[in-house]
Amino acid sequence: MAKCHRNNVGSVVLDHRHPAKNAATAGHFRWNSISASSIRRIVLDAVSCGTSRYGYHQRHDDDDEGSSSAATSTASLASGSRRENRPDQKTEKLADLLNLTGCENEAEAKKKEEALVELKQVVKDLQQGEDLAKRRMAATTVRSLAKERSEVRGTLAMLGAIPPLVGMLDSEDVHSQIASLYALLNLGIGNDANKAAIVKVGAVHKMLKLIESPDATNSSVSEAIVANFLGLSALDSNKPIIGSSGAIPFLVRTLQDLDYECSHQAKQDALRALYNLSIFPTNSSFILETELVPFLVSSIGDMEVSERVLVILSNLVPTPEGRKAISAVKDSIFILVDVLNWTDSPECQEKASYILMIMAHKSYSDRQVMIEAGIGSSLLELTLLGSTLAQKRASRILECLRTDKGKQVSRSYGRGSLGADISAPIFSASPSFTKASGGGGKGYLEEEEEEEDTMSEEKKAVKQLVQQSLQNNMRKIVKRANLRQDFVPSQHLASLTSSSTSKSLPF
Structure with a gap:
């Protein structure tokens, strides 16, 4: 291939035709021995040789590139199809999730709407002034709904359930009173706004009125009222209102339980309510007007209530x-x-x-x-x-x-020194005094020294006791x-x- 690309055509001819002679003559040629037709043929062969080889290699390279490009295009098409399939699959999954979420949201929204309709109906039944049985059933429903679900408590209060429940305390039916009291108790659990609203509409005074009525013989009503006082007194703004209303003597009576009618839970609730009320300083005077302090001091020793009793004190x-x-x-x-x-x-x-x-x-x-x-x-x-x-x-x-x-x-020392100054005898410097001092004076000093020794021994004993205790x-x-x-x-x-x-x- 290298020979075909040389520019010296003559050397190509000579090397091809007369290799031995060319080696001897070292590059001197004889053109007359070759015809023009032979030269043309040789030149054409040389040109055709390079062209054919180049064309072969070019075609071979083109074939390789074509095959590789075909393989590449096939692979790219396959990968492209896979890539196209993957987004389709993801899109389908996302659509399924969105549809499922949408269905869940729709179901949840529908459920909430149904619950709201039910709460509205309950409040509507509470406001039915004529049918007492229907109101009692509605109060029982409020009690059960507000017991566990905190969001229901706020919703019922916004719908206006508190005023009719407080109004039911004026009823003469004991079952209606108990139903309304426990409904109010559950509405106030963990909801300060409801506690304030219950006190604001006058529930405390209505509860005390129930207690003070001559027909108030049902202990269940008293226990429900004590539980309400416990819950309502947890709010700071309610403490002065409840304390000044006259509820403290009732709570003290419940705690003492002189008639042995109250349950253990009612006593515990009364003690905790009194603790809540004692936190507010102005309620101290109302508490001290009762016999609570002697009862509390006598209760110290019962480990179940001692800590709370000490907190109230x-x-x-x-x-x-x-x-x-x-x-x-x-x-x-x-x-x-x-x-x-x-x-x-x-x-x-x-x-x-x-x-x-x-x-x-x-x-x-x-x-x-x-x-x-x-x-x-x-x-x-x-x-x-x-x-x-x-x-x-x-x-x-x-x-x-x-x-x-x-x-x-310091006082005893001052009194002792003053007494010594007043009662000290005035001795003259006579020999008789010197003699007396040599006898009686010496005995007096010895007594003082003995007293000091006695006191020092006591101090030593006390010191030893303290060290042993330590x-x-x-x-x-x-x-x-x-x-x-x-x-x-x-x-x-x-x-x-x-x-x-x-x-x-x-x-």
């Missing part, structure tokens, strides 16, 4: 009247001091320490009663083993008691809390008995 003790009422109860401080030793109930310890802290901070006589009750050892143990809040409150009580002790020591308490701490062994109790005790005389109550 904690809400009353900040007022002077509340502190006076608690102090007036026999052995109230002794009972509260005993609560400090309830290691299995830290919440009760915290609340009892708060009550005692307020009383100790405000009243000297209460502090003296606490000392008589043996509060010192309980406080010492509480500062070491109690919760963080109980430890802080116990330390504040210790500060109040320590301040009183310091004042007593060591025992530290062993308990290590066992309960797994504290480090190098914990120094004396440093902690020193921090509790610091020289601060502040009596502020940050807790």
Whole structure:
């Protein structure tokens, strides 16, 4: 192929015809030995050789490209068909989902419409003033619908179900009263707007009217009213309205249950309702007008109600009247001091320490009663083993008691020095005095030294007792809390008995 593309046609001819001679002559040609026709034929052969080869290769390349392009086009068509099939499948699935969602939305919307129609019919039945049985059935339906579904409560209130239910409380039929009371109770569950609306339309006064009526002998009505007071008193804006309405004496009577007619659940509801009402400060005066405080103090010890009882007392003790009422109860401080030793109930310890802290901070006589009750050892143990809040409150009580002790020591020291100045004999510097002082004076000094030795022994004994108590308490701490062994109790005790005389109550 290389020879066919040479420009020297003669060399091609010579090399082809006379190879040996050409090698000897080294490129000298003889053109006369070749005819013109032979040259033309050779030239045509050479040209045709290159053209044929080029054409062959070109055709071969074209065939390869054609076959590859055909394969490529076939593959692209196949892939294109697959790609076209894939979007079709996705589109079909998406359409199915949209249709299914649309069907579900339509079914849900239809269901909601039916539910709304049912609620409208229930409210319409409540407003039927003539047919009492129909209204009672509608109230029962409201009770069942509003019990579990929170959205129904709001819808019924917007449709106007509350006023006719409150109006049913004026009925003389007990079953209608109970149905309306529990319907109102369920409408107010978790819905502050409904609670406010129920009080606004005068439900509280109608409930109290039912209780005060001479025919009110059904305990079921009373229990339903107590449950309503519990739910309505959870809203802050309702607390002063219920407290000033006269509901507190009724709740106290229910809690005391002197006639043994109320159920255990009604008593629990009354106690919780009184707790809600005691949070509002102005209700304290209404509570203190009843016999609630003595009953609460006597109830301490029942672990089922002790914590809530202590919370109510904690809400009353900040007022002077509340502190006076608690102090007036026999052995109230002794009972509260005993609560400090309830290691299995830290919440009760915290609340009892708060009550005692307020009383100790405000009243000297209460502090003296606490000392008589043996509060010192309980406080010492509480500062070491109690919760963080109980430890802080116990330390504040210790500060109040320590301040009183310091004042007593200073007063006794002042009185003793004053008496010594007044009654001290005036001796002259005579020899008789020197002699007397050598005898009687020496005995007087010896008595003083013996008294000091006796006092020091007492102090040593007290110190040893305190150290032993600290060591025992530290062993308990290590066992309960797994504290480090190098914990120094004396440093902690020193921090509790610091020289601060502040009596502020940050807790």
